Amino acid sequence: MFALTFLITTIVILCTPLVWWYLTLAKFSSLSKVPGPTPLPIIGNSGEVGTTTVDLLKSFMHLNKKYGSVMKIWLGPRLHLMITKPEVVDFFLNSNVHLSKSNGYDLFKPWLGDGLLVSTGSKWKTRRKMITPTFHFKILEKFLESSFNKQINILLDVLLKEASTSDKSIEIHSIINLCSLDIICETAFGTELNAQAKCNPKYVEAVTGFLEIFTLRFFSGWLRNPLIFRFSDKYKRYVEYLDILHDFTTTIIKKRKEEFKLLKDNPKMNEEGIKRRAALLDMLLEVSDNGKNLTDEDIREEVDTFMFEGHDTTTTSICFVLYAIAQNPEIQQKVYEELIAVLGPDYKKEIKYGDIQELKYLDIVIKEAHRLYPPVPLIERSLEEDCIIDGIKIPKDTNISIFLYGMNYSSEVYPDPHIFDPERFLPEKQAKRHNFAYVPFSAGPRNCIGQKFALLELKATIAKLLRCFEISPNPNIPPQIGMCSVLKSRNGIHMNLKRRDQ
Secondary structure, three states, X not given: OHHHHXXXXXXXXXXXXXXXXXXXXHHOHHHOOOOOOOOEOOOEOHHHOOOOHHHHHHHHHHHHHHHOOEEEXXXXXXXXXXXXXXXXXXXHHOOXXXXXXXXXXXXXXXXHOOOOOOOOHHHHHHHHHHHHXXXXXXXXXXXXXXXXXXXXXXXXXHHHHHHHHXXXXXXXXXXXXXXXXXXXXXXXXXXXXXXXXXXXXXXXXXXXXHHHHXXXXXXXXXXXXXXXXXXXXXXXXXXXXXXXXHHHXXXXXXXXXXXXXXXHHOOOOOHHHOOOOOHHHHHHHHHHHOOOOOOHHHHHHHHHHHHHHHHHHHHHHHHHHHHHHHOOHHHHHHHHHHHHHHHXXXXXXXXXXXXXXXXXXXXXXXXXXXXXXXOOOEEXXXXXXXXXXXXXXXXXXXXXXXXXXHHHOOOOXXXXXXXXXXXXXXXXXXXXXXXXXXXXXXXXXXXXXXXXXXXXXXXXXXXXXXXXXXXXXXXXXXXXXXXXXXXXXXXXXXXXXXXXXX
């Protein structure tokens, strides 16, 4: 009797995953004619996408080229419809219905909680409405004058020292990352971190480590499972990263809370006597103080979200734009000439908001660099209801993977896509392309709330750095570009910096 029971139990255990797999296939049967690699039962196509972030990007580019602008891929038992067709990207990003991120973004929750990046429904709408005013252009203008100029000047001092003490190329990502961290802490959270002076990369390393593990889990057929992940070789490091990330933001919030209370109890005190007003964190503390049900956990999840998006994505953007410019000396010279004409040769001089608006050529250079190196290579949505695209019925709960990196390299969208040509973004040429052929900061209702902040920091950094240095890439250490939640080079970005006034 025991043997029979054991046999039946074993058969059930072995057969249940297969039954579930074939039921899942049946659910998505309407997509049977959509091209894509043939999946294996249960693990799908997970074996075809590699085990590193670099392999992931290469695999997705290969699959995209082989199967076209609308293709399907199974990552374990999860079907992803991968899109690189601007018209279809438009449909999903512009939708007011399909606003939910795919459940892969739940892997962010141990770090970011249910913050603006991950949340959906009424919570997302309420938070979005609450936070949007903190990125008003008047506030951004003050950020440029009070923080951006100061911190970027510190960055230049660091780079000048590095360039003068070494005849080798400089890995700029790790250095610029600390500058971006100082800027977001000072502007959004009212905390002078002085990361550039202390050169303590512990938090930065934790962000990088967490994102690499996040990405590998996101596209894995088995590491998504919490139990399997717990017994993997990555779990211990993952927990250590989380502790560092949470301790960092908890300390910032605690410190600002004390300052905020002091300012509230002494209303006649000059704000500058404590710290300049922090747009985001002070707003969250004020809402909480007014009894709007914003808990300490609510505040931390938004601080964590903007700490991540406000420094890591911005750093990636700055570094890859500089790399693109460094690879194209003639374009670098044109950028430099415009900078001198608009701003003058003194790179330490304060840049004004109006100055940035005059840098028209730099603007199209940045757009072309973002095409080649989009800060976020892929974004996902989960369908809220059935829909029909190109005559194909797509069932509810399908994961829509909008592969921006692949779209940007499509010869159907951009002729000669591997050539760096800023003139693609002249108004008359842009008008000939679909509006959603270029969406480096996403688009529609869930576009990046901080994109104006990021672009202002990006332009100010480049405007100062390129008047100080002539830059060129190190051909012996090309970047190993991979797909994390943001575009990353696994070995950094190595450049030669030559001071211009020597």
